[in-house]
Amino acid sequence: MHIPDGYLGPKTCAVFYAIMAPLWYAALKKTEKTLEVSQLPVLSLASASVFVIMMLNFPVPGGSSGHIVGGAMVAILLGPWAGLLSMTLVLFLQALLFGDGGITAFGANSFNMAFLMSFSGYFIYAAVSGKDGKRFFAAAFIAAYVSVCVAAFATAVELGLQPVLEADAMGMPLYAPYPLKVTLIAMMTPHVLFFAPMEGLATALIVAYILKAGGRVHVNAEGAALKRRMLVFLAVLVVMVPLGLLASETPFGEWGGEELKNLIGYVPRGFARLENVWKALLPDYGFSGMGETFGYVVSALIGSAVVVSAIYLWGRLWKR
């Protein structure tokens, strides 16, 4: 499910970084509060554990094996915000050290696997496990199962929208080239049928073992407050997902580029405006009389000089 670099265009990458930034910030703040301040090592160890687990092969019938992602598991054990942080760490290490998932795509991957998986896993577990967490096995299974499907769906959407969002003037895709109907099927089928049940089973087994061994899950039965939050979260998901369906009235799976373009038409326009701002920040291309290329080059030189000076000055300020 990790999206490499070069599959998502710059706009998409930027958007997801922008979405994740406040989420990461919130996660840092919340984790500092709920986990004791010096529980930093716990978090790291949890992340390390998750990392190793993700690399382990989980045996499946037929003699083969697969990997689990672990988003739901960490959220169940540490809470959704700590789970988000932990998964972010894991994803970062995977991207950095194993090239599993890109750097520019890190925002999107974090959104899918650190945010969506953790939160959906956590809330579903909380809802299903019942008072005193009696139904923990089923709850863990379902939570992990759904979280994988949610993340896979999001991944499919992100990839599938690339031909629309990031195409050149002639409509040829510049990044991930497959349209939504292809990516949805390609992603959802193996995940729903295979990876999600596997993750469900693995998560359930692990949670069961930890509970048996005297550990605790983080899920606290906050009763009404929890249910409310969960409902809000589900509502958001529910709205996001069939948004296009309700609006466009085309049968599912046959969305053409046009419908989508209309549906999300406002998004690219917003980006277009952003691009103008960006261009304005860059030194003016108004080198009349010289070739356009030369103008580009000089602007780039000036731009980089500005950035370097900024870094230098900032470094000096730090000293004080």
Added chain:
Amino acid sequence: MEEMKLPEWMGEAKAVKYLDGIDVRQGFMEKNLLTLARFARGFVFQSNNAAGRGLLQSVDPSARIVGIGVLIVACVFARSAGEIMFAAAISLMLAVFSRVNMLMLLKRILPAFLLTLTVFSPVFFGFFSGGSELMGFDVFSARVALTFEGVRLGAMLVSRVIVITSFMAILFLSTAESDIFKGLSRLPVPGFFTTALFMTFRYLFVLLKIVEDAGLSRKSRVINPAKLKDTQGWFAFSVGFMVERAFRFSGDLTSAMVSRGFTGRLKVSKGVPFAIADYAWLGFSFFVFFIMARA
């Protein structure tokens, strides 16, 4: 002194059939864990030329990381064959001037290349991209043909991914492990994050060792490697066991950090300020970025 009384059945000498003749198939748990441990330990930073005197090696690790990151982002903006070739040329130059082992570089790029090629293979063909045919054949009534547009698009998509991968690989082949983490920690990332990052990495190996030890001890008992439920249960056990040990361990680690003055907000030593070489490098990478990011 009393003699300890052993149960009767321990005295029975068994007609033991040693498994010499039979290839004891390692249950994949053990195989998994052992290869994993060896892999994780050795792979990432091996054959690295961090000590060499090359271009990247003379740049401060923090600057190195920022620069490569900027170059990667620049690559994502590459949308034409020309731009990608430009980026590829830079990557090649970097590799050469940083005395990177070309064979190692290729080894790292190869998996990404194969994977991307496979994923994007339909793009090369007419049924996907349309355009003027280069060569093709008929399969039943359908035409399967490589087209000019297809090849161009496919090549662009694949080579962009390759160039980005090569930049990452070059970073790793020219930087020592500890420098990567030190470099990251000196950047304006929340201290919590970089420390956690390092400790996560560091304790990865400790955990692997724990799992390795646990896995090895299992060999001496007989467990049927083919019994699925057994191994699944074992999987859960080893994971749970590891997590438990990890949590206990983390208590000790926290104590150790607190004992030496850690109060929750990690303090990092300032490090050497950037030198001309570092600024030049940064300037270069931002230059490339601005060139490519005409959007």
Added chain:
Amino acid sequence: MTEEIYSLKDVSYGYNGNAAALSGINLSVRNSETISILGANGSGKSTLLKILDGLVYPTGGTVSFHGRILMPGENRSVFREAVGFVFHEPDAQLFCATVFDEIMFGPVQLSITEGEAKERAGDVMNMLGITALRDRPPYSLSSGEKKKVAIASVLSVNPDVLLLDEPTNGLDPRTQVWLMELIEGLRKRGKTCVIATHDLSLAEDVSDRVVVLGENHSVMADAATARVLGDKELLLKANLIHEHGHRHGDIFHIHSHGPYSTHDEHNKG
């Protein structure tokens, strides 16, 4: 009369209402003393050291450092600078990218100026003979080297009090000797050392005083080294030495292992 650094009054510690790890401990540690805390595994030695380092707080009784009672939730860097703890397991204590960073960690956290910190790090590495390991990642070292790095990372803070948890455990003989020499050197510099161990020869070599923790988690003895270690009955009761029998042909021996092991009993059997 040297100053009293630690004063423990009726200290006990229990985990979550379970069996107590420590029970009714009264202890006094004076400046520049070297004390060994002897006890079998599970007697509570490590817990006692953790209490001395303010890492855990007693569930009963009080512990004072220089007259001030240690209370949870307080954050005193002065205390952290004054007391250093070398843990039993070096792996738990070494978490930085390089040996040098590890040694610098303490001083940096305590806001010691960078120049001075670097100087101290250099001196400490010299002293322990690990300068060559400066840029190595700690987890790649041998266990003896790890131990030295762990000690170095505590010494760079320059504490007045050193708490050592089973310092010779797992060390090869040469390194064990080296460690004893190090402790001697620290003693001469006026450091106060509290060593938790079940290694009787270490206790004999370096301590002024020995405190014995029994398996009942309370103090069984607290007196000068020679007196405590000469008391065979006491050592047996505390499970610090054992007796066993073996045969020499017709003769059946009983003897004990410990610092004063002698074949002092013969039984024909």
